[in-house]
Amino acid sequence: MRPDVPSRPIVELRSVSRAYGSRVAVDDVDLTLHPGELTFLVGPSGAGKTTLLRLINREIRPTSGEVSVAGIPAHAIKASRVAELRRLVGVVFQDYKLLPRLTAVENVAFGLQVADLRVSDEEATDRALDALEAVGLGDRGKSFPGQLSGGQQQRVAIARAVVAQPPVLIADEPTGNLDQDTAWEIMDLFEDIAAWGTAVLVATHNVDIVTRLQRRVVTLVQGRLVRDQPAGQTGRMAWLATS
Amino acid sequence: MNGRFPRRRLFQVVAANLARLLFGGAARSWARNIGSTAPALCSMALLLLMSGLVGLTAFTLRNVEQVQASQASLLHVYLRDDASGVDVSALFERLRTDPRVAGVAYVTKEDALARAQTIPGLPQLAQATDSNPFPASLDVQVKNIDDMGAIDALVRDESVVDPEQPTSYDRGAYQRLQAVLFGVAVAGLAFLGLLGFVAVTVTMNSVKSAIHARRDEITIMQLVGASRWMVRGPFVVEGAITGGLSGSLAGLATFGLAAAAVALGSESFAQFAPGVTVTVAAVAGALVVVAGLALGSGSSLLTLRRHMES
Numbered sequence: 001m002r003p004d005v006p007s008r009p010i011v012e013l014r015s016v017s018r019a020y021g022s023r024v025a026v027d028d029v030d031l032t033l034h035p036g037e038l039t040f041l042v043g044p045s046g047a048g049k050t051t052l053l054r055l056i057n058r059e060i061r062p063t064s065g066e067v068s069v070a071g072i073p074a075h076a077i078k079a080s081r082v083a084e085l086r087r088l089v090g091v092v093f094q095d096y097k098l099l100p101r102l103t104a105v106e107n108v109a110f111g112l113q114v115a116d117l118r119v120s121d122e123e124a125t126d127r128a129l130d131a132l133e134a135v136g137l138g139d140r141g142k143s144f145p146g147q148l149s150g151g152q153q154q155r156v157a158i159a160r161a162v163v164a165q166p167p168v169l170i171a172d173e174p175t176g177n178l179d180q181d182t183a184w185e186i187m188d189l190f191e192d193i194a195a196w197g198t199a200v201l202v203a204t205h206n207v208d209i210v211t212r213l214q215r216r217v218v219t220l221v222q223g224r225l226v227r228d229q230p231a232g233q234t235g236r237m238a239w240l241a242t243s
Numbered sequence: 244m245n246g247r248f249p250r251r252r253l254f255q256v257v258a259a260n261l262a263r264l265l266f267g268g269a270a271r272s273w274a275r276n277i278g279s280t281a282p283a284l285c286s287m288a289l290l291l292l293m294s295g296l297v298g299l300t301a302f303t304l305r306n307v308e309q310v311q312a313s314q315a316s317l318l319h320v321y322l323r324d325d326a327s328g329v330d331v332s333a334l335f336e337r338l339r340t341d342p343r344v345a346g347v348a349y350v351t352k353e354d355a356l357a358r359a360q361t362i363p364g365l366p367q368l369a370q371a372t373d374s375n376p377f378p379a380s381l382d383v384q385v386k387n388i389d390d391m392g393a394i395d396a397l398v399r400d401e402s403v404v405d406p407e408q409p410t411s412y413d414r415g416a417y418q419r420l421q422a423v424l425f426g427v428a429v430a431g432l433a434f435l436g437l438l439g440f441v442a443v444t445v446t447m448n449s450v451k452s453a454i455h456a457r458r459d460e461i462t463i464m465q466l467v468g469a470s471r472w473m474v475r476g477p478f479v480v481e482g483a484i485t486g487g488l489s490g491s492l493a494g495l496a497t498f499g500l501a502a503a504a505v506a507l508g509s510e511s512f513a514q515f516a517p518g519v520t521v522t523v524a525a526v527a528g529a530l531v532v533v534a535g536l537a538l539g540s541g542s543s544l545l546t547l548r549r550h551m552e553s
């Protein structure tokens with residue numbers, strides 16, 4: 001069961017806009033995410049979903065407005081503090097972004113050790129195996145990405161994103177390359193991760209999953225947040241997620 | 244994490260991770276990218292070799308300039324072979340008491356011959372004739388180089404002075420030498436600047452291709468929260484490896500060439516390249532290695548600033 005949503009948000013966007021030249025990708029968006037909350041971010045292609053995720057992870061700065069992650073002002077921090085913020089935000093991509101020369105357990109441990117040099121090999125391996133176990137790949141730790149299916153590779157990517165137990169997890173079209181059954185398995189994982197207390201924000205086009213999971217859904221159209229529907233009230237908006 | 248390990252254990256863990264992720268990763272990447280690194284390595288080695296040789300040449304020219312400066316204020320007054328000792332002594336005394344003169348030394352014909360035999364080419368000349376062709380002289384050390392002309396005018400019409408070749412005075416010789424040295428220095432610096440530009444550009448391109456080849460790894464490192472120096476460090480180390488190897492090759496070549504030149508022609512070399520010894524060659528070689536390390540890592544840093552986001 002999903003835990004009760006506490007009142008104190010872990011991610012806050014206040015009047016955030018982001019423009020690329022004359023094109024406005026995100027326009028005056030206000031949004032808060034809470035620990036333990038699984039939120040879907042939907043909207044047609046070019047609506048600004050990826051831009052919004054990149055703002056949270058401080059890959060880009062907002063043109064105006066404020067972005068706060070666990071109290072850190074992402075819009076204002078110096079480049080030298082970006083790494084500190086990113087350790088608080090796990091990221092999952094549509095194309096997995098696993099290193100092909102490393103095994104599954106090495107991929108997960110790599111993410112852990114480059115972010116914190118104090119983690120020993122033994123500890124990194126143990127924690128990586130635990131994370132792989134949690135995503136159902138405890139027996140595939142020695143496999144290379146090329147030896148795994150798309151769904152399994154995405155599970156490894158999720159294990160890497162959560163192995164350091166960040167309070168926020170963002171996923172950009174994580175099921176875009178997967179069949180429907182595998183997509184459901186991945187979404188089950190996100191539900192489990194949210195249940196551990198992590199704020200999970202998933203950008204997706206998968207209308208079926210969004211409709212059936214009945215979680216909070218935030219809809220972007222042409223950069224504007226046009227609808228923010230709480231969990232259990234998502235039935236009538238799913239058409240907006242089509243591109 | 245904090246406090247879980249004793250401090251020594253923590254230090255070992257950090258050192259091991261640094262060695263593997265920073266240096267090990269850089270070494271593996273360097274070996275993988277050897278194809279794109281080779282041109283940078285060769286051009287940098289060539290630049291550094293030229294730098295070493297130009298540096299040694301500059302050192303030599305500086306010594307030559309110093310020797311010339313000291314010699315420029317030394318006037319040789321050549322004496323007739325049949326000059327009487329009394330007349331020579333009188334001239335000696337007049338020069339010694341002249342307030343513009345720092346000192347006077349009498350050089351016999353034998354001393355002049357002995358001195359000539361240390362100068363390349365002159366021993367053959369000396370042996371070509373049965374008699375000693377070198378005249379006795381009064382070596383006059385002038386306090387101010389500007390007074391050379393006046394001292395020369397004072398002595399050149401003296402009866403004891405050789406009318407054919409009265410003195411060693413050559414108006415403007417020192418200034419001409421300085422002008423030549425300045426021209427050589429400017430040309431050398433321009434040449435080095437051009438080579439440096441080529442080497443830095445080629446190195447930057449090789450680092451750029453390394454960044455491109457590892458873009459997924461970089462993206463992952465950045466997104467999992469690796470610090471900036473952790474992301475950039477391996478590329479700086481890669482640049483330092485390229486620069487260090489180039490520097491080592493060029494340093495060895497610089498040392499080898501200079502040491503061989505010293506060993507092969509020790510006598511004449513000492514005249515043409517005063518001050519250049521095996522020790523100086525070794526120092527030049529070491530400086531070339533250090534310059535290679537700085538050039539390689541510096542070029543990498545420059546590339547990272549231009550081509551890698553934070």
